[in-house]
Amino acid sequence: MQRIQAYYRIESDAADVERKAQAIAVEQSVEMPLAPIDDAYVLENVIASVGEIVALNHGQFKARIDYGVDTVGDDVGQLFNVLFGNCSMLPGVEILDVELPPALLARLRGPRHGINGIRKLLGVERRAITATALKPQGSTTDKLLQLCQAMAEGGIDIIKDDHGIVDQYPHCRFAERVPALQRCVREVSARTGHKVIYAPNLSGDLLNMLKQLELCRDEGVEMVMAPPMLMGPANFNALVEQCDVPILAHPTFAGARRIAPELLFGKLLRLVGADGIIFTNYGGRFSYSLAQCTALAAASRAPWGNIAPAMPVPAGGMTVERVPELLATYGADTMLLIGGSLLEAGPRLRDRTQSFVDSVAACSAGG
Amino acid sequence: MQRIQAYYRIESDAADVERKAQAIAVEQSVEMPLAPIDDAYVLENVIASVGEIVALNHGQFKARIDYGVDTVGDDVGQLFNVLFGNCSMLPGVEILDVELPPALLARLRGPRHGINGIRKLLGVERRAITATALKPQGSTTDKLLQLCQAMAEGGIDIIKDDHGIVDQYPHCRFAERVPALQRCVREVSARTGHKVIYAPNLSGDLLNMLKQLELCRDEGVEMVMAPPMLMGPANFNALVEQCDVPILAHPTFAGARRIAPELLFGKLLRLVGADGIIFTNYGGRFSYSLAQCTALAAASRAPWGNIAPAMPVPAGGMTVERVPELLATYGADTMLLIGGSLLEAGPRLRDRTQSFVDSVAACSAGG
Numbered sequence: 001m002q003r004i005q006a007y008y009r010i011e012s013d014a015a016d017v018e019r020k021a022q023a024i025a026v027e028q029s030v031e032m033p034l035a036p037i038d039d040a041y042v043l044e045n046v047i048a049s050v051g052e053i054v055a056l057n058h059g060q061f062k063a064r065i066d067y068g069v070d071t072v073g074d075d076v077g078q079l080f081n082v083l084f085g086n087c088s089m090l091p092g093v094e095i096l097d098v099e100l101p102p103a104l105l106a107r108l109r110g111p112r113h114g115i116n117g118i119r120k121l122l123g124v125e126r127r128a129i130t131a132t133a134l135k136p137q138g139s140t141t142d143k144l145l146q147l148c149q150a151m152a153e154g155g156i157d158i159i160k161d162d163h164g165i166v167d168q169y170p171h172c173r174f175a176e177r178v179p180a181l182q183r184c185v186r187e188v189s190a191r192t193g194h195k196v197i198y199a200p201n202l203s204g205d206l207l208n209m210l211k212q213l214e215l216c217r218d219e220g221v222e223m224v225m226a227p228p229m230l231m232g233p234a235n236f237n238a239l240v241e242q243c244d245v246p247i248l249a250h251p252t253f254a255g256a257r258r259i260a261p262e263l264l265f266g267k268l269l270r271l272v273g274a275d276g277i278i279f280t281n282y283g284g285r286f287s288y289s290l291a292q293c294t295a296l297a298a299a300s301r302a303p304w305g306n307i308a309p310a311m312p313v314p315a316g317g318m319t320v321e322r323v324p325e326l327l328a329t330y331g332a333d334t335m336l337l338i339g340g341s342l343l344e345a346g347p348r349l350r351d352r353t354q355s356f357v358d359s360v361a362a363c364s365a366g367g
Numbered sequence: 368m369q370r371i372q373a374y375y376r377i378e379s380d381a382a383d384v385e386r387k388a389q390a391i392a393v394e395q396s397v398e399m400p401l402a403p404i405d406d407a408y409v410l411e412n413v414i415a416s417v418g419e420i421v422a423l424n425h426g427q428f429k430a431r432i433d434y435g436v437d438t439v440g441d442d443v444g445q446l447f448n449v450l451f452g453n454c455s456m457l458p459g460v461e462i463l464d465v466e467l468p469p470a471l472l473a474r475l476r477g478p479r480h481g482i483n484g485i486r487k488l489l490g491v492e493r494r495a496i497t498a499t500a501l502k503p504q505g506s507t508t509d510k511l512l513q514l515c516q517a518m519a520e521g522g523i524d525i526i527k528d529d530h531g532i533v534d535q536y537p538h539c540r541f542a543e544r545v546p547a548l549q550r551c552v553r554e555v556s557a558r559t560g561h562k563v564i565y566a567p568n569l570s571g572d573l574l575n576m577l578k579q580l581e582l583c584r585d586e587g588v589e590m591v592m593a594p595p596m597l598m599g600p601a602n603f604n605a606l607v608e609q610c611d612v613p614i615l616a617h618p619t620f621a622g623a624r625r626i627a628p629e630l631l632f633g634k635l636l637r638l639v640g641a642d643g644i645i646f647t648n649y650g651g652r653f654s655y656s657l658a659q660c661t662a663l664a665a666a667s668r669a670p671w672g673n674i675a676p677a678m679p680v681p682a683g684g685m686t687v688e689r690v691p692e693l694l695a696t697y698g699a700d701t702m703l704l705i706g707g708s709l710l711e712a713g714p715r716l717r718d719r720t721q722s723f724v725d726s727v728a729a730c731s732a733g734g
Contacts, residue, residue, distance in 0.1 A: 023652065027652070028531075029503070029504075029531070030502060030503030030504065030505070030531075031502060031503065031529060031531060031706070031707065032502040032503055032529075032706065032707035032710050032711070033707050033708075033710065033711045035711060035713075036710055036711055036712075036713045037503060039505070039506060039507075039510065041505060041538075042503055042504075042505040042506060045505060046503060046504060046505030047503075068505075070505070070535065070536065071504060071505070071531070071535065072535060073533065073534065073535025073536070074535075075533055075534065075535060075570060075571050076572075077533075077570060077571060077572070077594075077597055077598065078531075078533045078535060078570060078571075080597060080620060081530065081531065081533075081594070081597060081619055081620065082531070084620060084622065085530065085531070085594075085597070085619035085620050086530075086618070086619055086647075086653075086683075088619075088620055088621060088622025089618065089621060089622055089647050089653045089654060089655075090652070090653060090654060091653075091654035135397060135398060135399040136396070136397030136398065136399055136404060136409055136413060136414075137396075137397065137409075137413060137438065138397070138406070138408060138409040138412060138413030138435075138437070138438070139406060139409060140406075143406065162398060162399075163448065163452065163453075164396070164397075164398060164438070164445075164448065164449070164452075166440065166442055166444075166445045166448075167440065167442065168437065168438065168439060168440025168441075168442060168445060169437065169440070171408075203442060203444060203445060204442050204444060204445075204601055205444070205573060205599075205601040205602045205604065205605035206572060206573040206574065206602055206605070207573065207574075207605060208605075227444075227448070227452075230444055230447060230448060230452070230599055230600075230601075231444065231599040231601065231602060232572075232597055232598040232599035232602055233597075234571055234572040234597075234598065235572045235573055235598060235599055235602050237572065238572035238573070238574060238575075251453075251456065252448055252452035252453055252455075253447060253448065253451060253452050253455055254455065254456060255454075255455030255456035255457070255625065256451060256455040256622070256625055256626055258622055259622075280453075280456050285390065285394070285457070286453075286456045286457060286458075287456060287457060287458035288456075316453075339398070339399065340398065340399035340400050341400075343399050343400065343403055344399070344400045344402060344403055345403075346402075346403040
């Protein structure tokens with residue numbers, strides 16, 4: 001029988017940890033007292049079981065819980081439901097990691113393009129990928145267009161919308177913004193010979209996102225961005241199914257839950273089909289440590305059955321000056337996303353963008 | 368100018384808190400350095416501002432941040448994005464509460480049925496509502512049918528699917544289960560004269576849920592359940608738009624360590640249209656306190672512009688013996704949801720259900 005193996009950090013004293021792990025196993029599988037269950041199928045395939053429990057530091061334990069693969073079926077939402085549904089509300093419990101049987105990996109599929117697809121699209125074989133964001137929300141389409149042009153001429157690879165730019169402003173409608181910005185990157189790419197891609201931010205409910213995706217397809221947009229934790233992983237996965245270009249996962253709203261970042265960004269978002277995974281970089285304004293960031297980047301690229309590697313995209317408070325350090329940390333199979341720090345250059349936006357691009361090229365050549 | 372007022376708990380020393388609050392205001396609005404921003408519209412309507420900051424205990428502060436209402440538009444997902452998108456990943460930050468201007472409330476609408484709609488549907492004017500869950504997942508449709516019949520004959524008001532029952536088992540397909548269970552509650556209601564409602568659990572991505580909703584409509588199902596935090600609030604809201612019966616919000620994946628439960632369950636889920644809001648009760652196996660539970664129940668029923676009151680639905684490790692205490696705590700505008708503790712009765716399921724029903728009736732008569 002195939003089992004899903006999930007690992008949880010449990011705060012407990014030694015005497016109680018077995019009972020607490022058992023409570024999670026019951027909560028996340030049958031969620032009822034075991035005594036009245038007499039169905040042989042349920043007893044064998046549905047009730048989760050507790051595996052190895054190892055002590056960590058300071059009243060913390062790591063417990064493995066094994067779930068029947070049938071409990072998930074081929075429903076990505078149900079995978080999250082089984083792994084961390086109700087137990088997300090238990091005190092002192094965090095999910096650390098998961099191992100999935102090959103049959104489930106084959107059904108869920110993961111990134112459709114991944115690192116290789118993004119490299120091929122850009123025609124960039126070895127160096128790290130450069131990316132930036134259009135900001136601030138509330139700007140007119142014309143203003144974003146000016147920024148886009150300067151950054152494209154600076155030689156960047158990917159220009160994405162800020163995730164706060166949805167379809168809320170009459171002066172910056174998705175239906176006008178996306179064709180205008182796509183024309184801009186196409187024109188600059190043709191003129192300079194350097195391929196620049198624009199990645200619009202999809203928003204609203206899934207039905208609206210699918211309509212936006214249709215417009216992107218009509219305009220020849222070659223990459224899109226969407227927020228898996230805000231829209232729900234099953235809906236992100238449904239979007240991936242309909243999307244024929246690489247998709248970037250934005251981390252907004254991800255921090256509201258007790259899921260280890262290495263697991264969430266390194267494995268689960270890859271599993272639901274993100275080709276590039278934006279996460280908040282160490283040493284910036286967010287809370288992930290260097291160790292967490294390198295672990296999640298490694299996880300996003302590690303061999304994993306049939307699941308293609310996803311491109312790690314560190315972001316958040318990064319500067320051009322940090323490029324050598326960041327590339328030493330993450331290596332070349334990385335997309336560096338620098339937004340605000342480029343925009344700070346104001347009228348020198350094109351030059352600052354070019355410094356970013358040159359720095360990545362120089363570091364990659366030296367590596 | 369109308370502003371959205373959001374309140375955050377910030378861990379800080381006194382010297383730093385103003386700077387940290389300002390960082391959240393920037394992060395959640397323009398997410399870039401302010402210096403290069405020269406657009407008058409953005410300066411006036413988009414950049415968030417810091418309001419009052421008050422000291423709480425032990426290096427904790429409560430800060431108000433005011434957001435321009437234009438930044439949200441009429442997009443429910445964007446509301447969550449603005450309130451707790453990136454700052455969900457900042458260390459030591461929790462969102463506590465929000466006040467929304469009337470124009471935004473009018474656009475978002477909230478519950479379509481709410482407490483009054485649920486009471487009318489059941490024909491129950493004053494007493495508390497009784498509810499239970501079909502479990503465990505993995506059972507055949509026939510087994511669930513037997514449980515449903517016993518609980519319906521015991522006189523319960525609402526029988527919902529366990530949230531772990533999706534469409535993963537060939538022996539318990541949604542398309543077979545829902546018509547069979549709906550026929551059961553209709554038959555028992557007709558025979559006994561006591562109205563019983565079956566609420567199926569919708570699952571998968573939004574497109575699949577909308578298909579399931581269609582089937583429910585065809586079968587005359589009078590209530591459904593869906594998980595807003597697993598499917599994303601914008602997608603839950605889209606489901607509400609298409610749903611002509613009351614909808615219960617299941618708390619799975621809510622894991623709201625850094626969203627105050629009073630805000631998440633008491634206000635935000637009501638805002639996106641949940642008619643009944645299931646939450647994990649105090650004194651059970653989850654982590655919410657009595658004070659949090661009573662505060663969230665009060666919030667779900669409090670007057671709030673044009674937003675109808677939603678029915679609070681405490682659940683999780685509750686027993687029939689606790690009914691008097693629970694009703695003394697929550698009052699009659701409450702749906703008590705007892706699942707596992709009824710199912711523990713095995714062959715005496717019908718009688719245990721009837722004890723639950725009788726206890727609610729007795730307490731309500733005495734009240």
